[in-house]
Each structure stands twice: as C-alpha cells, then as structure tokens.
Amino acid sequence: MTATKTGCLDSFTITQKQYQQICQVVYDHCGINLHEGKKELVRARLAKLLRKYKIDNFDDYLRMVMQDPGSDLFSEMIDQISTNLTSFFREPKHFEFLQTVFLPDLIKRKQQEGKSRIRAWSAGCSSGEEPYSLAITLLEAVRDKGIRDVRILATDISTRILKIAQTGRYEADRVAGLAPALKNRYLIRKHTGPGQDAYEVRQELRNLITFKYLNLMEPWPFHGPLDFIFCRNVMIYFNKPTQETLVNRFWDMLDKNGVFFTGHSESLTGIRHRFSYVQPTIYRKT
Numbered sequence: 001m002t003a004t005k006t007g008c009l010d011s012f013t014i015t016q017k018q019y020q021q022i023c024q025v026v027y028d029h030c031g032i033n034l035h036e037g038k039k040e041l042v043r044a045r046l047a048k049l050l051r052k053y054k055i056d057n058f059d060d061y062l063r064m065v066m067q068d069p070g071s072d073l074f075s076e077m078i079d080q081i082s083t084n085l086t087s088f089f090r091e092p093k094h095f096e097f098l099q100t101v102f103l104p105d106l107i108k109r110k111q112q113e114g115k116s117r118i119r120a121w122s123a124g125c126s127s128g129e130e131p132y133s134l135a136i137t138l139l140e141a142v143r144d145k146g147i148r149d150v151r152i153l154a155t156d157i158s159t160r161i162l163k164i165a166q167t168g169r170y171e172a173d174r175v176a177g178l179a180p181a182l183k184n185r186y187l188i189r190k191h192t193g194p195g196q197d198a199y200e201v202r203q204e205l206r207n208l209i210t211f212k213y214l215n216l217m218e219p220w221p222f223h224g225p226l227d228f229i230f231c232r233n234v235m236i237y238f239n240k241p242t243q244e245t246l247v248n249r250f251w252d253m254l255d256k257n258g259v260f261f262t263g264h265s266e267s268l269t270g271i272r273h274r275f276s277y278v279q280p281t282i283y284r285k286t
C-alpha cells in the first residue's frame, strides 16, 4: 500500500502527469477529448476501479492499463469515462422530422423504385433507448406500406452499456414519457415487486435491431448505403478535427438524400463537410 490510499475511495489522488497520461490514452483510443475541468470527475470514476481491482495508486493502474489495451481494465476505464445519458424519444424534433417529413418521402421513393429496404444506424446508442425509439418510429411509418426489410444497426464502444441495451428492459420511470398507445403496443409491463413495474421491449422491436460493439475511431466493418444516421451527443466529446473526419465518414456511408442527425448541443459549424442544412442538427446528403 502507498500513502495515496487510506482505505477511503476519495483518498486516491491523481497527479497532473497521471491525468494527462489518462487523457492521452483515452483520446488515442476513442477520440474523447477530456479537459482540465473533468479531472475530478475522471479521478472519482476511476477510483472506483482502483478499489474494485485492489490497485494501490494511479501509477500502478496506468502501468496495467497501458500493458494491455484489450483488457477488461482498459474497457472498464472507457466505460467509466464515457457518458451514457440517454432517454426514449430524446430530442423529439428529430422523431417528428422522421415521422412527418423524411420517412413518408423515403417510403414513397422506395415504393416508386420497387424497393423494400430501409437501413438506419444509431451510432453511440448507449443503453438502447435511441434505437428502440427509432424502431417504434419506423414500424409506425412502414405499417401497411409494403416495406418489409427494415434494419437498424445500433453500436457503442461500451460493452457494459450494450449488454443493458440488449436486455431491452427498463424501469418504469425511464419509459414514463412514452405515449400510452406506443407503450401498450411496443412494451410489455412486468411486475417486479410491490408497487414496482419494469417494461420490456417487444420482440417486434428487437427483430429490427442489431447491437454491436464499435469504436467510431476504428474502421467500420460494414458498407452502406444507409438511409439515415443518428450520431447524437457523441461527437460533443471529440475535438473539431476528429468530428470533421467522422462527419465525412458518415457522409460516405449515406445514400443520396440520406439524412444525418447530431445532438442538440452539437452542430457542423466550423467543420468542412458536404451536407446540406435541413434544420438545426439535421443535415441531408444531396
């Protein structure tokens, strides 16, 4: 044991040099750009791992993490650092746009071309609320329209969060904002205890989605063309050059007229790209 640990979680101290090393490792691996303001948050979150693995100090921890980027220790570090905040139908304007503008037009074009294939990608899907919301929106839109080949790829860098997404099970308060008709149609209520309920997504939604681990910084092992991409509240953690590279890779992946959605606090301002602006945080490949 070293003097940095006295048995209490918060007694793990982190030096500026150790913090900078962590920032560099995280940036190199997943593009997340940590800054000085995050130091205490990062220290507190990683301290949990030091305690869990009975590691005495951040020097030992860093040595172990650097030795094996394929280790659980490494992936748990990324899990702790990435923020997984999400919700069903988050940023409702995006779903309204899909429902009232984009999908009716897309479905009409597919019907005219005799095609039945729709492909979407939720990049940085977190615990699944985003792709399940997309699945609901798509199913509602294609109902009775003869479009049968609908698939959503849902990817994230966090294997822990992907496991939660795959269970498709949510506490009642997480689905409270869903319209009752949609809740009844697409979720199954499970009694979990006195006065307690949870909800599970129906198989019909699960059938549409493929959950996969994917680090957006690495090569993408699939081809387009995709009809639309949601990458919301993910790029906010990346610096401008990383965002620019990513946005241009998304453009390459989309079909003509395909649409790209970013998060409410993100924009493509200051990034060189080929998209046409549709409305705030929505861009079209023309």
Ligand SMILES: C[S@@+](CC[C@H](N)C(=O)[O-])C[C@H]1O[C@@H](n2cnc3c(N)ncnc32)[C@H](O)[C@@H]1O
Pocket: 029, 030, 031, 032, 082, 083, 084, 085, 086, 087, 090, 123, 124, 125, 126, 127, 130, 155, 156, 157, 158, 161, 214, 215, 216, 217, 231, 232, 233, 234, 263
């Ligand atoms: C704040 S959540 C956004 C969830 C959802 N898109 C939304 O807007 O509600 C950000 C997600 O991006 C993931 N993420 C961060 N860096 C990533 C990377 N390099 N590759 C893939 N996913 C990443 C995190 O694990 C996290 O689940």
